[in-house]
């Protein structure tokens with residue numbers, strides 16, 4: 093018998109009697125907090141920052157002002173080509189992106205209860221980008237923020253994403269004596285621009 | 288209402304004053320209390336050590352002694368919990384089920400059956416409540432810090448009404464004291480350390496007295512307090528509720 | 534070594550115990566603060582428990598569904614009966630790619646299977662990329678906690694370790710500097726890696742995808758840069774639907790560290806074009822545990838570590854005292870299922886205070902299971918004869934009220950009349966650091982009888 097069949101047959105023999113799948117009742121959790129305020133607060137708790145912007149152009153302007161020293165920039169926003177200092181098509185190996193200073197991405201989904209934004213393959217020319225960049229900037233429409241993860245997954249259920257990630261704040265660690273240090277392996281900072 | 292009083296073995300032998308206080312308090316509240324003379328132990332010391340099967344005779348003896356009462360009251364949360372939770376090792380006769388359903392820890396009985404809060408006691412000290420675990424997380428005699436629920440505490444409800452008592456807030460509301468039955472001996476180092484930390488929390492917050500629903504925890508804490516000559520008195524809650532002037 | 538022996542050694546340095554206790558209590562405190570802002574937290578725990586119980590009751594079918602979907606996604610799925618087979622599979626994949634340098638993100642399963650030494654024996658370099666794991670890897674120690682692997686190390690110890698292995702400058706244990714240096718060191722490893730190994734937090738039957746949660750971003754740095762991604766999971770990581778993540782991701786980070794969600798919750802479904810993705814599904818004793826009705830709920834565990842942070846014993850004995858891959862309360866109910874004899878002291882390393890069960894996001898009745906393991910252990914492993922007989926005697930004594938009274942009298946008399954030195958002497962472990970109560974002249978029994986007579 094193959095290991096697969098061996099494991100499956102053991103499970104079949106040992107599993108308990110069927111137990112019904114519980115139903116998730118959203119009403120149990122409704123706390124009627126203000127979605128945008130809550131989202132902003134949670135992004136900040138996660139070590140990120142939230143700004144408002146009027147247009148894509150306005151985002152890149154604000155970002156350039158925030159990081160005047162930056163050299164290598166890339167944005168996926170429409171109409172912001174002037175901001176880009178690199179052409180992704182010219183890069184053969186993602187490893188070459190090591191010097192990326194600023195990455196600006198779009199997200200179509202934010203979650204108020206934890207300040208997470210959803211980034212998926214179709215918004216991501218290369219999977220490693222949001223992790224390898226020094227500073228991550230995400231543009232999110234205000235009306236794309238839901239209250240809880242339950243609603244977020246309802247939205248995602250009709251979405252065929254090959255790779256997607258919820259990101260909440262910059263990368264961090266507290267592995268040395270529980271002292272929080274921002275900037276572990278991923279981005280050193282994260283900013284969300286609400287439009 | 289006929290109440291059978293269960294006095295755990297170590298209270299009977301080592302802390303009779305706790306038993307006396309319990310009986311006097313209940314009688315003061317007009318409860319008819321009977322102490323069945325054939326009682327010994329609830330079986331917990333054996334069961335928690337992994338020898339549940341050796342405790343069958345003890346459990347049967349317990350049921351035999353208490354099956355005839357409307358309620359069983361005991362000044363020990365952990366014994367009440369043991370009967371409720373672990374008496375499934377003997378056949379569930381009507382008598383066994385009745386005993387399991389009618390056993391109450393003292394404070395629980397006062398607050399939820401007699402529905403009294405003020406028992407007319409006076410105890411002018413700063414008191415820290417050590418929330419014995421089996422009563423707290425087993426019998427839910429109060430809200431537990433791990434859970435997201437409305438705060439409540441039966442022992443606190445009663446103590447709040449005691450004249451002159453000031454309840455001390457602890458830094459760790461419901462940390463275990465480290466007694467744990469045979470744990471106190473088999474894991475001596477940790478048991479002692481936990482007890483010392485629990486005492487320090489009381490001292491740091493200005494307690495003069497430590498109280499609890501369980502004498503076993505208190506015996507462990509008292510052993511440390513006496514050995515280390517610390518300025519703390521140890522009193523079972525029954526003794527406080529039964530004290531008019533100290 | 535029994536848990537109590539290891540704990541006694543750990544307790545020789547009381548300051549270190551205090552430090553360790555406080556560090557973990559701080560995490561428990563952060564968890565409290567965060568869960569108390571969630572309306573319906575207890576309902577959420579019920580859901581977590583319910584979904585896991587449901588999954589186990591249909592696990593074979595969900596695994597089949599998962600495999601089918603994963604294959605459709607272009608992922609290669611492997612099955613391993615035990616740790617050894619798991620290691621072989623991983624090794625084979627690496628060999629096929631001539632991979633010599635591997636980065637690994639946190640995976641308790643690969644610890645359990647001892648994957649690193651297995652691969653290292655063939656000259657493959659395996660770098661643990663989670664900072665805490667890298668620290669213990671450099672120190673040649675196993676992790677002492679499942680979420681905070683290096684929680685037992687002081688910053689000064691990390692400082693010394695990094696100076697020795699990474700050539701850092703002395704910094705009085707400055708976490709910022711040390712983390713920065715680790716970032717540089719590991720960046721290089723990520724860039725050079727031929728393959729990445731990750732754990733799996735959740736495997737989703739209805740999409741065939743897996744979810745990996747990290748704060749550092751190390752799993753993603755590894756998986757997206759290397760040409761091969763191998764994800765290793767125990768059979769119990771399965772959940773039926775992607776929507777169930779709504780429940781588990783709300784529970785996991787809050788219980789683990791008090792964060793509302795981990796920084797990265799990465800959903801891997803299809804491999805990158807030109808890259809390979811493998812999933813290794815491992816049993817290694819899990820189906821055995823599934824066969825035990827009293828203990829199968831231990832398979833609900835989502836490895837948040839909350840039961841460790843809350844455990845008053847764990848906090849004061851350190852993770853290594855459990856001598857098992859998974860320490861703490863959950864480890865103490867999992868380990869006896871693997872090797873009852875070796876781990877027979879673990880279920881007794883508890884006061885049964887129940888804090889673990891109340892803190893557990895998936896409501897595993899941990900302390901009840903500890904109690905049940907005790908009952909099995911006394912029957913199935915050799916016990917000290919003295920313990921056995923004294924329990925039997927106690928059982929007899931308590932069944933016979935008259936005898937009980939006589940013995941009590943003797944004991945009280947001894948407490949009152951024997952010199953303290955005798956009472957608190959060596960064989961009496963109780964008395965090493967605690968006094969015994971002063972034996973009262975009369976028992977409650979005697980008092981009650983007298984009182985009745987006088988009525």
Ligand code: SF4
Pocket residue numbers: 788833834835836837838839840841863889892893894895896897899
């Ligand atoms: S047993 Fe529960 S509390 Fe402990 S690690 Fe597992 S999920 Fe977390």
